[in-house]
Amino acid sequence: MEDFASGTIYWSAVTSIYCSAVTSIYCSAVTSAHEVHGAILAKFRVARYAAHYGLPITDESKTLDGIGRYNHFTSGRSIYWTPSTGAHLIYGSIRARWASLGWERSRLGYPTTDEYSITGGHRNDFQHGSITWSSVTGAVTVVYR
Numbered sequence: 001m002e003d004f005a006s007g008t009i010y011w012s013a014v015t016s017i018y019c020s021a022v023t024s025i026y027c028s029a030v031t032s033a034h035e036v037h038g039a040i041l042a043k044f045r046v047a048r049y050a051a052h053y054g055l056p057i058t059d060e061s062k063t064l065d066g067i068g069r070y071n072h073f074t075s076g077r078s079i080y081w082t083p084s085t086g087a088h089l090i091y092g093s094i095r096a097r098w099a100s101l102g103w104e105r106s107r108l109g110y111p112t113t114d115e116y117s118i119t120g121g122h123r124n125d126f127q128h129g130s131i132t133w134s135s136v137t138g139a140v141t142v143v144y145r
Contacts, residue, residue, distance in 0.1 A: 034059050036071050040079045043087035044071070053077055053089075063104050082110050085127065089114040093133045094124050097140045107144055 024036050024044075034056035036044055047053045054075030062069055068082040077091035088111040090098060104110050109127030116123060121134045129144040 030055075030074070034071070036060055038069075039081050039087040040069060040071050043079050043081075043089065047079075047089060065104060068104055068110055080104065080111055085110045085112050088112065088124070090124055091115060092122075093138070093140045094122065094131045097131050097142060098124075098126075101142070108142070 024041055036056050037060055040060055044053060054073035054077060056071045056073055058070070058072045060069055060071050063080075068080055068085075070078055070080045072078045075091070076095065077089065078095060079087055079089055081087040090111050092115070094115055098106065098108065098111075101108060108129045108131070111124050111126050113123075113125040118132065120136055121132055123130055123132045129142060132141045132143070133139075134141070
């Protein structure tokens with residue numbers, strides 16, 4: 001443990017996780033070290049950290065439009081944040097479709113919900129529509145509004 005003017009950093013030699021009140025740095029031989037902080041870190045904690053979401057493979061980064069921020073994780077999952085939408089989890093076939101459309105620069109914009117279950121599949125809502133994955137057929141459907 002090391003105390004600094006803006007907080008305390010804790011380090012574990014077993015997990016190679018560095019934590020403070022506002023920033024965590026995750027490190028592995030495969031991913032190297034990447035930081036997660038703020039609202040994305042809070043969402044990552046809710047998602048039960050690396051045990052369920054994987055390790056970060058990017059530092060928290062600014063989106064190309066300059067409005068939002070994101071981290072990508074080893075599990076093929078991401079967390080995107082903007083001041084107006086908050087931080088949201090996106091993964092699997094829904095994430096893949098959103099990526100193919102151009103991420104936040106697509107017509108859909110940013111996610112406004114975490115992925116959630118619906119009858120027959122899962123969905124993420126976005127600023128300008130939704131993406132739904134069917135657990136029956138595997139089809140991924142984009143709806144614009």
